[in-house]
Amino acid sequence: MKPLHEQLAVIKENVVDLLPEEDVIMKLERSIKNNTPLRIKLGLDPSRPDIHIGHAVVLQKLRQFQDLGHLVVLIIGDFTATIGDPTGKSKTRPALTIEETRHNGTTYVMQAAKILDMYRTEVLYNSSWLDLLSFRDVIRLTSQYTVAQLLERDDFTKRYRANEPISLHEFLYPLIQAYDSVAVKADIEVGGTDQKFNLLAGREIMRGSGAEPQCILTMPIIEGTDGVEKMSKSLDNYIGLTDSPKDMFGKTMSIPDSLIPRYLQYACFAPSDEVTLVKQGLQDGSLHPRAAKVDIAKRIVARYHGQSAGDEAFAEFERVFVKKDIPDVIEERSLPYAQTDVITLLVDTQMAASKSEARRLVTQGGVSLDAVKITDPYAVVDISEQRILRVGKLRFLRVIGA
RNA sequence: GGGCAGGUACUCAAGCGGCCAACGAGGGCAGACUGUAAAUCUGCUGACUUAUGUCUACGGAGGUUCGAAUCCUUCCCUGCCCA
Numbered sequence: 001m002k003p004l005h006e007q008l009a010v011i012k013e014n015v016v017d018l019l020p021e022e023d024v025i026m027k028l029e030r031s032i033k034n035n036t037p038l039r040i041k042l043g044l045d046p047s048r049p050d051i052h053i054g055h056a057v058v059l060q061k062l063r064q065f066q067d068l069g070h071l072v073v074l075i076i077g078d079f080t081a082t083i084g085d086p087t088g089k090s091k092t093r094p095a096l097t098i099e100e101t102r103h104n105g106t107t108y109v110m111q112a113a114k115i116l117d118m119y120r121t122e123v124l125y126n127s128s129w130l131d132l133l134s135f136r137d138v139i140r141l142t143s144q145y146t147v148a149q150l151l152e153r154d155d156f157t158k159r160y161r162a163n164e165p166i167s168l169h170e171f172l173y174p175l176i177q178a179y180d181s182v183a184v185k186a187d188i189e190v191g192g193t194d195q196k197f198n199l200l201a202g203r204e205i206m207r208g209s210g211a212e213p214q215c216i217l218t219m220p221i222i223e224g225t226d227g228v229e230k231m232s233k234s235l236d237n238y239i240g241l242t243d244s245p246k247d248m249f250g251k252t253m254s255i256p257d258s259l260i261p262r263y264l265q266y267a268c269f270a271p272s273d274e275v276t277l278v279k280q281g282l283q284d285g286s287l288h289p290r291a292a293k294v295d296i297a298k299r300i301v302a303r304y305h306g307q308s309a310g311d312e313a314f315a316e317f318e319r320v321f322v323k324k325d326i327p328d329v330i331e332e333r334s335l336p337y338a339q340t341d342v343i344t345l346l347v348d349t350q351m352a353a354s355k356s357e358a359r360r361l362v363t364q365g366g367v368s369l370d371a372v373k374i375t376d377p378y379a380v381v382d383i384s385e386q387r388i389l390r391v392g393k394l395r396f397l398r399v400i401g402a
Numbered sequence: 403g404g405g406c407a408g409g410u411a412c413u414c415a416a417g418c419g420g421c422c423a424a425c426g427a428g429g430g431c432a433g434a435c436u437g438u439a440a441a442u443c444u445g446c447u448g449a450c451u452u453a454u455g456u457c458u459a460c461g462g463a464g465g466u467u468c469g470a471a472u473c474c475u476u477c478c479c480u481g482c483c484c485a
Binding site for chain 2: 162163164165225226227235236250251253254255256257288289290291293294317321322354355356357359360361363364365366367377391392393394
């Protein structure tokens with residue numbers, strides 16, 4: 001194992017909080033002395049199975065721990081996910097069945113494997129210990145925390161002040177997560193800065209249970225492609241790890257220029273002196289923002305799809321958006337008729353959700369067939385030969401009639 | 403248990419008997435423009451055989467009325483105050 005100061009330097013890279021640092025040092029020293037890896041915990045919510053590059057910031061940190069010889073403990077929150085949110089206010093927490101959580105958990109882990117070293121990863125489902133707790137155990141757990149402490153959490157404070165409902169069980173979530181730390185004997189728990197409260201609650205509960213409290217490490221939450229909100233699936237401003245190279249590239253190109261340094265640092269994990277260099281270049285005009293974004297987009301695609309995919313995605317992007325040509329790979333769809341009106345064609349190919357929508361698209365000039373714009377919603381089109389249907393700037397479909 | 407205020411489209415939020423498929427904002431979609439799927443500007447944004455037409459929709463169920471998101475009854479849900 002590497003000496004303390006070297007490890008600490010790697011661990012502190014890009015982090016927001018590392019608390020309490022002296023405990024981290026103590027744990028590291030002990031780990032080196034006994035040649036025992038630290039247990040680094042990350043909790044995952046399987047109600048949303050898609051990982052995006054925002055999550056990747058945290059996973060990358062875990063990977064660094066692994067490269068230093070430590071062990072990552074991934075906890076799939078299947079227990080919590082099956083409870084859901086009975087207030088029904090938040091659709092972000094639909095109650096899932098056990099099967100769904102298992103399925104999501106598996107896909108989650110497969111995606112995480114793009115970044116993590118799975119030989120140094122332990123995957124656990126929290127239902128395996130939470131299901132065993134009795135009501136007595138739960139009450140004992142709740143007695144270790146106070147209402148005032150819970151209300152300190154930012155979103156609880158806000159909702160309470162705004163007279164918005166807070167279900168009792170929501171108070172339990174931080175405690176459940178904290179109990180997970182007890183169950184897996186976490187040395188350090190990692191999460192986004194939005195998790196700081198929950199991570200700290202873990203310390204309290206561990207102490208109360210007679211365990212050695214974990215340390216906490218938080219990573220920045222990166223903004224989504226809109227540049228304002230945090231990246232999240234529900235806001236649809238995310239770049240998914242399983243997105244196609246084309247989508248990854250395009251989504252990255254669509255970020256506002258102001259986000260370039262952050263994406264370079266946290267999505268590409270570029271060294272800090274390179275980030276500084278790019279910032280300077282952008283400021284004095286020697287680096288064109290578009291060039292900087294192309295570079296970032298290529299690197300992101302290359303990271304998850306391989307080097308050549310990055311270059312291909314770039315070429316494709318140039319062709320479709322800069323030269324306004326059609327992409328080289330287009331989905332194909334055969335239809336049971338040789339000719340029909342545009343409206344029907346759009347609906348049948350699911351390029352429009354309803355006939356009204358199809359009509360709107362046509363009227364607005366968003367529909368073309370073989371690069372010929374169709375503006376008459378009653379136009380009858382012949383598809384006995386294969387033709388390229390285009391809706392908006394981005395959606396292409398090769399149609400072939402019977 | 404009592405009192406009060408609320409529940410409107412994807413979200414927030416107006417409307418408080420006909421002019422309401424419902425102001426406005428955000429979001430989404432399309433168009434123009436552009437280094438880009440950015441920014442900006444413009445338009446659209448319940449569905450249906452596109453019709454000064456029909457149907458569905460303003461928490462649920464009933465009712466009053468020629469006519470209800472708007473009034474009444476009742477039920478469900480949320481917040482606040484009192485107990």
